[in-house]
Amino acid sequence: MPATRGLALAFRDLMPSGAVGAPCFQAPDIGLGGRQTPPWLHTTRIVLGLLSLGAVIAVVSHFGEARRFAEMVRRAQPTWLLLAVGLQVATYFCAGGVWWLVLRRTSSPQPLGVLVLLTVGKLFADQALPAGGVTGNALMIRGVVRRGTPKPTANAGLIIALLAFYAAMIVATAASLVVVRMHHRASAVLVVLTGALLVAAASVTIGLTVMVRGDRSSVRRWLARVPGIRTLLDSFAQVPRAAIRDPLSLSGSFALQLANIALDAATLQVVLAAVGERAAPTSVFASFVFASIAEMTGVVPGGLGTFEGTCVALLHLLGVALEPALAGTLLLRGFTFWLPMVPGLSIVHRELGQP
Secondary structure, three states, X not given: OHHHHHHHHHHHHHOOXXXXXXXXXXXXXXXXXXXXXXHHHHHHHHHHHHHHHXXXXXXHHOHXXXXXXXXXXXXXXXXXXXXXHHHHHHHHHHHHHHHHHHHHHOOOOOOHHHHHHHHHHHHHHHHHOXXXXXXXXXXXXXXXXXXXOOHHHHHHHHHHHHHHHHHHHHHHHHHHHHHHHHOOOOOHHHHHHHHHHHHHHHHHHHHHHHHHOHHHOHHHHHHOOOOOOHHXXXXXXXXOHHHHXXXXXXXXXXXXXXXXXXXXXXXXXXXXXXXXXXXOXXXXXXXXXXXHHHHHHOOOHHHOOHHHHHXXXXXXXXXOOXXXXXXXXXXXXXXXXXXXXXXXXXXXXXXXXXX
């Protein structure tokens, strides 16, 4: 479809040249007075326009949730809500910490504060234009490369972050299955969700392995025949092997990603307490993890409805009353969606507004 192709081209240009294997638009844009507008500025205008449009659509689609979120905030206990904000801020530090660790181990350190801000911008970009994390990852790579990190090293950071995330999700899912099984509530739906996660994790792992193996992989040579894929494969083939095999980077990133999941689940625990519900932490954790899988593997962009439905259903099955389960889930979505929106928009605008 033309619209899909245009969107893909726009986000290929968002990446620095070589990061995803796409050059910038070559057609010059002539401004007033006959002066030529730089190609990067032309691209930035397109991407910012797409992100702004996506943000409007995301806000409108969540408008009903926003009204209920505001009403529940007025009725909730403020101390618990402040704690929820603190937990969510901690998730930004965990996500930024993954990149901080990898870049530090590859002798391309970046300040943790900068990486945390880029993480907030990534959250906004992923919510404004859900594309399986492609949008936000493009922003992260652009941000660190613009600050002097070599492109292959930035790609290594992305690879480790993805591998660590799926490894953490697999561990969290295994623990959640045990919890659900202890309550004698295991069902075919949860088995399907677990299978979907394993398929996604295997696909990502195999795909990244193919891309970094270079010409030794027959699969890579076959994929290189696909138009537009060869440059992407060449870019990832330049990733330093030592970086993605570094035990400290891998183990530390895994721990940070697992902590990120735990902090999000703890936020759900806290907002349930804010509406007067005392739920078992293990039940809350399992409900959050399976709801996250439903969001990741669902067909609805941003997991709108799939996350909420799965989370409320599991909380209720594991002993939480239906009304507080719904209230807590909507409060959680309010914090995870609305909290990074305004600062995220500002960060994205700043990052894309600079060459």
